[in-house]
Amino acid sequence: MTYIGHGGKEIVERVLEPEKAAEAIKGLTPVPIRGQIAREIIDIAYGFFTPLEGFMTRADVEGVCNEMKLANGILWPIPIVFDISTEEINEKGIKEGDKLLLTYQDKPMAILEVEEIFTYDKQEMALKVYGTTEDKHPGVARTYNYKDKFIGGKITLVNPPKINPPFDEFFFTPKQMRQKFAEKGWQRIVAHQTRNVPHTGHEWLMKGAWLSAHGELPVEKTVTGVLVNAIIGEKRKGDYIDEAIVLCHDVLRKAGYFREDVHMTSITLWDMRYAGPKEAVFHAILRSNLGLTHHMFGRDHAGVGTYYDPYDAHRIFDQFPEDALNIKPVRVLAWWYCPVCGEVTYSGLCGHKEQSQNFSGTLIRSIIQDGVKPPRLIFRPEVFDLIMECAEKYGFGSAFVTDKYLKERNPVFTLPDMKY
Amino acid sequence: MSITINIWINEERYAKLQKAGLADMAEEVLAGLKVIKVPCTEEQKDKVLKVFPTAKYDSATTKSIELLPREVKDKIFDLVVEKQSIDIMDEFLKNY
Numbered sequence: 001m002t003y004i005g006h007g008g009k010e011i012v013e014r015v016l017e018p019e020k021a022a023e024a025i026k027g028l029t030p031v032p033i034r035g036q037i038a039r040e041i042i043d044i045a046y047g048f049f050t051p052l053e054g055f056m057t058r059a060d061v062e063g064v065c066n067e068m069k070l071a072n073g074i075l076w077p078i079p080i081v082f083d084i085s086t087e088e089i090n091e092k093g094i095k096e097g098d099k100l101l102l103t104y105q106d107k108p109m110a111i112l113e114v115e116e117i118f119t120y121d122k123q124e125m126a127l128k129v130y131g132t133t134e135d136k137h138p139g140v141a142r143t144y145n146y147k148d149k150f151i152g153g154k155i156t157l158v159n160p161p162k163i164n165p166p167f168d169e170f171f172f173t174p175k176q177m178r179q180k181f182a183e184k185g186w187q188r189i190v191a192h193q194t195r196n197v198p199h200t201g202h203e204w205l206m207k208g209a210w211l212s213a214h215g216e217l218p219v220e221k222t223v224t225g226v227l228v229n230a231i232i233g234e235k236r237k238g239d240y241i242d243e244a245i246v247l248c249h250d251v252l253r254k255a256g257y258f259r260e261d262v263h264m265t266s267i268t269l270w271d272m273r274y275a276g277p278k279e280a281v282f283h284a285i286l287r288s289n290l291g292l293t294h295h296m297f298g299r300d301h302a303g304v305g306t307y308y309d310p311y312d313a314h315r316i317f318d319q320f321p322e323d324a325l326n327i328k329p330v331r332v333l334a335w336w337y338c339p340v341c342g343e344v345t346y347s348g349l350c351g352h353k354e355q356s357q358n359f360s361g362t363l364i365r366s367i368i369q370d371g372v373k374p375p376r377l378i379f380r381p382e383v384f385d386l387i388m389e390c391a392e393k394y395g396f397g398s399a400f401v402t403d404k405y406l407k408e409r410n411p412v413f414t415l416p417d418m419k420y
Numbered sequence: 421m422s423i424t425i426n427i428w429i430n431e432e433r434y435a436k437l438q439k440a441g442l443a444d445m446a447e448e449v450l451a452g453l454k455v456i457k458v459p460c461t462e463e464q465k466d467k468v469l470k471v472f473p474t475a476k477y478d479s480a481t482t483k484s485i486e487l488l489p490r491e492v493k494d495k496i497f498d499l500v501v502e503k504q505s506i507d508i509m510d511e512f513l514k515n516y
């Protein structure tokens with residue numbers, strides 16, 4: 001089994017065994033971190049972000065902002081940075097060459113090697129990455145919220161997280177994911193990025209993408225799969241609750257809308273930046289590290305508001321040579337319901353634009369909110385029932401994130417106690 | 421575009437409407453799912469938002485009042501059927 005990831009670099013797991021970890025963290029200066037950084041540490045440590053082995057240095061950030069490339073020339077669209085305040089640096093006497101113990105949930109989590117302490121103009125970073133300096137853009141707001149200094153350097157996970165139910169059965173590291181694909185005999189795997197519970201419009205996007213990816217391959221044996229990869233990160237009020245997203249996607253297979261041997265559900269920890277086209281490239285890199293061969297991109301992938309044209313995220317893949325990525329974009333238009341055709345159909349095929357009915361996000365949310373069971377052509381009944389069940393079981397009565405959910409939900413992962 | 425409260429009509433509700441001879445009230449929006457748009461005046465909208473603090477007015481896209489509790493929407497639907505009219509918001513708000 002080969003583990004070659006993005007940029008032709010080997011996938012490296014930076015995780016210490018427990019005995020070595022306890023020894024390694026003795027005497028290190030503790031630095032508490034927030035959720036975003038903790039999630040990115042897990043991503044780096046298991047190779048989701050290959051070739052990154054740590055947080056970016058200034059040269060990397062500069063390359064990413066100005067040329068969409070790391071300092072080593074490998075394609076990379078979004079800065080992955082560790083921010084810290086000057087006060088904390090001074091207070092703790094942090095200097096280049098130090099090792100820090102990053103703590104989360106009051107437990108040791110990872111070692112950060114302080115290779116470089118640097119500053120970066122946040123407004124410039126925002127403009128280069130997101131194409132705007134408006135703080136209404138959530139990615140820009142996130143950038144402005146960074147503290148005033150950054151630390152670049154390698155990280156090593158010393159206390160692997162325990163992924164909590166119901167997410168535990170959907171979390172696979174890049175190496176584990178590749179093993180799964182090998183077991184299934186999949187040669188081509190197409191990614192469906194999601195932060196939604198699936199209506200039939202999504203289901204057909206996936207089915208259409210499967211057909212595209214499968215292409216000329218023989219059909220007697222299943223050699224092509226769909227991987228649903230749900231992005232799990234910081235939640236905002238009104239988002240679908242994570243549990244409903246993951247479980248409802250999975251039930252599409254369990255209820256037979258996808259055959260058992262062609263579909264799989266998984267999660268990746270990541271706080272959406274809503275960087276539109278740049279985020280599309282980032283998602284492609286992430287999924288290529290997971291061993292996927294194709295990535296479906298629909299309308300307005302990872303966009304927000306009107307900052308990007310709905311198909312910017314398609315066009316960006318024409319801007320660099322094909323061999324810059326080990327994954328092929330599958331570019332698709334929306335599926336809609338056509339009362340003339342009498343079915344959910346592809347807008348690139350159906351000629352009844354006038355009569356077509358769109359799956360509007362607002363409409364779907366409103367239906368779910370009211371708990372009015374829609375026709376099975378919109379929502380599979382198993383999916384709709386499960387949304388309602390998840391709302392009761394995980395969402396304090398709501399399928400959408402509320403203040404109570406933000407405060408009281410069971411965390412996606414927990415760091416175990418660690419003796420040192 | 422006037423302000424509305426959208427009442428989604430699935431098969432169960434549609435049967436009730438048909439029984440009351442009101443099937444024409446519902447317009448199809450998606451794959452057989454229908455909607456009744458109960459109109460609200462500016463004042464009625466303000467009162468709804470005041471009485472039901474979870475509710476939000478979507479002024480940007482749909483001009484509809486969203487996030488009303490389910491039971492409230494059920495009551496509005498029942499009142500539409502009872503009064504055989506969609507102009508029921510004054511009547512509805514009398515109780516609050």
Ligand SMILES: [Zn+2]
Nearest residue numbers: 338341350352
């Ligand atoms: Zn058609």
